[in-house]
Amino acid sequence: MQVHISPSMRSITISTSNGLLDFMKIKVAARHISSRTLFHTMLILAFLLPFIFILTAVVTLEGVNKCSSL
Known part of the structure; x- marks a missing residue:
């Protein structure tokens, strides 16, 4: 599992490493x-x-x- 955090885009991308393109994006509120x-x-x-x-x-x-x- 890989977690990519991008503060400039205010989003978190979580991807699993089981060969599937399973991406989950979580929007973080700008505060x-x-x-x-x-x-x-x-x-x-x-x-x-x-x-x-x-x-x-x-x-x-x-x-x-x-x-x-x-």
Whole structure:
């Protein structure tokens, strides 16, 4: 299987290598993400991801203490 990605044409071509001419083209929507949006997204993720990690670790460690060992 071969995958060809063309950013200039905004399309992805997937072809199989079994001898058949089986092509599937997927059109990608043209969407421009501004630098301001990208900056705000990264800023929000920088604050939220550590809290999610710490919350997950605390819940996991509390669950280990509740387990009874034989």
